[in-house]
Amino acid sequence: xxxxxxxxxxxxxxxxxxxxxxxxxxxxxxxxxxxxxxxxxxxxxxxxxxxxxxxxxxxxxxxxxxxxxxxxxxxxxxxxxxxxxxxxxxxxxxxxxxxxxxxxxxxxxxxxxxxxxxxxxxxxxxxxxxxxxxxxxxxxxxxxxxxxxxxxxxxxxxxxxxxxxxxxxxxxxxxxxxxxxxxxxxxxxxxxxxxxxxxxxxxxxxxxxxxxxxxxxxxxxxxxxxxxxxxxxxxxxxxxxxxxxxxx
Amino acid sequence: xxxxxxxxxxxxxxxxxxxxxxxxxxxxxxxxxxxxxxxxxxxxxxxxxxxxxxxxxxxxxxxxxxxxxxxxxxxxxxxxxxxxxxxxxxxxxxxxxxxxxxxxxxxxxxxxxxxxxxxxxxxxxxxxxxxxxxxxxxxxxxxxxxxxxxxxxxxxxxxxxxxxxxxxxxxxxxxxxxxxxxxxxxxxxxxxxxxxxxxxxxxxxxxxxxxxxxxxxxxxxxxxxxxxxxxxxxxxxxxxxxxxxxxxxxxx
Numbered sequence: 001x002x003x004x005x006x007x008x009x010x011x012x013x014x015x016x017x018x019x020x021x022x023x024x025x026x027x028x029x030x031x032x033x034x035x036x037x038x039x040x041x042x043x044x045x046x047x048x049x050x051x052x053x054x055x056x057x058x059x060x061x062x063x064x065x066x067x068x069x070x071x072x073x074x075x076x077x078x079x080x081x082x083x084x085x086x087x088x089x090x091x092x093x094x095x096x097x098x099x100x101x102x103x104x105x106x107x108x109x110x111x112x113x114x115x116x117x118x119x120x121x122x123x124x125x126x127x128x129x130x131x132x133x134x135x136x137x138x139x140x141x142x143x144x145x146x147x148x149x150x151x152x153x154x155x156x157x158x159x160x161x162x163x164x165x166x167x168x169x170x171x172x173x174x175x176x177x178x179x180x181x182x183x184x185x186x187x188x189x190x191x192x193x194x195x196x197x198x199x200x201x202x203x204x205x206x207x208x209x210x211x212x213x214x215x216x217x218x219x220x221x222x223x224x225x226x227x228x229x230x231x232x233x234x235x236x237x238x239x240x241x242x243x244x245x246x247x248x
Numbered sequence: 249x250x251x252x253x254x255x256x257x258x259x260x261x262x263x264x265x266x267x268x269x270x271x272x273x274x275x276x277x278x279x280x281x282x283x284x285x286x287x288x289x290x291x292x293x294x295x296x297x298x299x300x301x302x303x304x305x306x307x308x309x310x311x312x313x314x315x316x317x318x319x320x321x322x323x324x325x326x327x328x329x330x331x332x333x334x335x336x337x338x339x340x341x342x343x344x345x346x347x348x349x350x351x352x353x354x355x356x357x358x359x360x361x362x363x364x365x366x367x368x369x370x371x372x373x374x375x376x377x378x379x380x381x382x383x384x385x386x387x388x389x390x391x392x393x394x395x396x397x398x399x400x401x402x403x404x405x406x407x408x409x410x411x412x413x414x415x416x417x418x419x420x421x422x423x424x425x426x427x428x429x430x431x432x433x434x435x436x437x438x439x440x441x442x443x444x445x446x447x448x449x450x451x452x453x454x455x456x457x458x459x460x461x462x463x464x465x466x467x468x469x470x471x472x473x474x475x476x477x478x479x480x481x482x483x484x485x486x487x488x489x490x491x492x493x494x495x496x497x498x499x500x
Contacts, residue, residue, distance in 0.1 A: 056396050081396035087389045090488040091411040104399035104407055131488055151397065 006154045006185050008034035009075065011055065013065040016210055017047070023210040024050050030204065030213055034070060037178070037186040037223060039196040040213060042206030043243055048189040052157050055187060056081050069155075080153040084160040086144040088132035094118065095128040098146045110150075117146040120180060138169035145177055156181055158188040162195065171227065174198055178224035193239035197232050199223045205242060216242070278458040283465065286458035294447065294459075298466050301444040304360055304432040305474065308367020313424060315368065316375025317417070323376075324383040325405060341373050345431065349438040358439050367431030374423040382416025383409050415489035418482040425478035429471045 010031050017025040024047040032038045042048045053059045055067050057076055069075055088097045098117055099109035118128055121142040132140055141162065148156060161177070162170040178199050190196055196203050197219060204213035216239065219231045226232070260280045266272075267279040274282055287294065319337065323330050345366055356362035386409045394404045436445025444463045451459035483489070 053392070056392070058392050058395060077398055079396055081393060083389050083392065085387075085389050087387070087393050089390070089408070089411065091414070091486075100393075101397040104394055104397050104403050106403060133488055157396075 006035040006183060007070040007073075008032050008036070008185055009055070009067065009069045009155070011051065011065075011067050013062065015062065015064050017050065017054070017062050017065070019050065026208065026210040026212040028212050032185060032187050033202070034185050035183050036201040037181070037188060037199055039200035039203045040187065040189045040206060041191070041193060041196045041203055041216075041239065041243070042189075042211060043191055046206040047211045048206050049159050052159050052187060052189050055079065055155075056157050075155065078153050079155045079157060080148045080151040082144060082148045082156070082158045082161045084163055086132075086137075086140040086164070088140055088143055088147075090132050093129050093131055094123070094135070094143050097132065097143055098150050100147060101151050114146075114150060117150050120149070121146045121176060137165045138173070141165050141169070141173055142176075145173070145180070149180055154184055156184050156186045158186065160190050160192075161188070163190070163192065170195070175224045182223075191243075193236045193243065194227060194232075197235050197239070198225050198227060203239075205239070207242075275455040275457050278461055282458045283461040286456075287462040287465065290459055290462065294444075294463055294466055297442055297444045297447045297463070298470065300360065300442045301363075301429075301432050301436065301467070302470055304363040304367060304435070304443065305428045305470070307360075307364045308431055309371055309424060309428045309474075311364065312368040312371025312428075313375050313421060316372045316420065316424070317379055319372070319376040320379035320383060320417075321405075321410075323380050324409070337373070337376065340369070345369055346434060349434055352435070353439040358441050363432045363435030363440065363443065366435040367428050370427050370431035371424040374427070375417070375420040378420025378423070379413060379417040382413030385416070386412045414486050418486055418489055421482060422475070422478060425475050426471070428474065429467060433467065 008031065010029070012029045013025060014027055014029075016023055016027050030051075040048045040051060050059065054061060055075065056079055061067055067075060069078070089100060092100065092103075095111070095114055095118070096103070098114045099111070102109040115125070115128065118125070123139065123142055123146070127135070127139070132143070135143065141164070144161070148158075158177075162173045165173065174195060188196075188199060200218055200223065203216050203218055205216050206212070207214050217235070219225060219229065219235050221229070264280050267277060278286075319333070323333055323337075349362075349366060352362040352365050356365055390408055390412065391404065394408050399407070432443070433445040433448075436443040437449055440446040444467050448460045448463045451457070451463065
């Protein structure tokens with residue numbers, strides 16, 4: 001689907017990052033390898049979303065710091081962003097939401113591809129004319145995923161994308177997105193150790209104040225890993241302990 | 249809706265009963281039956297004046313809404329202008345319309361123009377503030393999304409902020425539809441040669457209280473029709489907005 005090799009990128013903040021005089025992130029140098037899924041795990045308020053917004057270009061990079069792709073081309077225009085809320089436009093139907101990017105850039109929407117995306121995320125053809133208000137939380141999240149895929153960007157940033165849906169839906173959405181996003185450079189932020197362990201090729205836990213990412217081992221196997229794997233469950237318990245310490 | 253009719257009918261019955269029991273003179277409080285007779289008797293003249301007032305209301309509503317929408321858009325799009333325009337906006341409302349009604353009549357004459365101006369002034373403010381408020385309260389995540397999708401400032405305004413603010417604009421327009429008749433009638437009271445306000449003042453001066461009530465009744469009907477028509481149109485135009493005041497949604 002993507003012809004060019006998918007680049008990774010590097011976030012370097014030699015002096016950390018402060019927002020409004022408050023130190024949010026410590027000095028860090030984070031490498032996100034191309035074509036892999038990197039998960040940033042941390043409790044609420046640990047600065048993980050800030051890091052993501054920095055990469056998305058929604059926050060200015062602080063002085064001395066840099067966010068750079070491995071191929072040295074600018075990141076702008078190569079990043080798709082998926083947030084915790086589905087952020088569907090209530091005034092556009094499902095198809096209109098999937099093609100929102102083209103609409104905002106003033107381009108003609110690629111409707112056949114949008115319909116294909118719709119099927120890809122498991123929505124029926126009859127759903128394409130529905131408005132977001134007529135959809136369940138899980139369906140809305142599927143539309144949001146389809147919209148993210150529709151952008152077809154090599155880099156995908158996800159900010160707790162499945163935390164607003166119930167546990168079974170979350171499980172299904174994780175498997176679905178792991179399958180559909182395979183081969184892209186994904187930076188996923190979450191507070192859920194199970195999600196991190198299922199989806200990640202590498203995991204960083206944000207620890208300390210101000211927070212710095214610390215690498216933790218990842219269980220064997222290819223994402224999405226089965227949630228019942230004993231090694232994964234043991235790792236989940238260990239990660240939970242670690243997160244609890246980080247909060248205390 | 250049906251309950252509303254029953255409540256209104258009950259009130260009319262009470263009124264009729266009160267007049268019967270107390271034998272109050274008709275120039276103080278005419279019985280509803282007498283008002284109905286006056287309405288039947290004078291319908292051609294009442295209709296003539298109602299049409300004039302209706303025109304003033306609709307023109308005021310159109311102009312005021314247009315002005316309000318434009319003002320809100322300018323306030324949002326032009327950061328520097330905001331500092332100049334916002335105080336002006338507030339000042340325009342600090343002056344009671346009643347106080348400048350005679351001035352408007354002096355400048356624009358006894359005809360329809362001064363009344364349209366008055367209605368426009370009253371309507372403009374709720375529309376401008378409601379829309380401006382809606383435009384400022386776009387979901388921040390939506391703006392982030394638009395930014396990562398590469399939307400320009402203008403595209404973000406037209407394709408995200410404006411549609412997201414339409415339900416807020418709709419509330420402003422509903423308020424506008426409710427207050428629009430006030431502007432027109434105040435204008436007619438201060439100085440006019442036609443319109444329901446003029447008719448009421450005229451009837452009052454001659455102790456034709458029944459005619460006054462008949463005109464009032466027609467004015468009320470017009471105001472109600474205007475409100476329901478506006479509400480219906482807005483719900484048709486913005487189907488995703490929360491339901492209107494009268495249809496309470498059952499939450500599960």
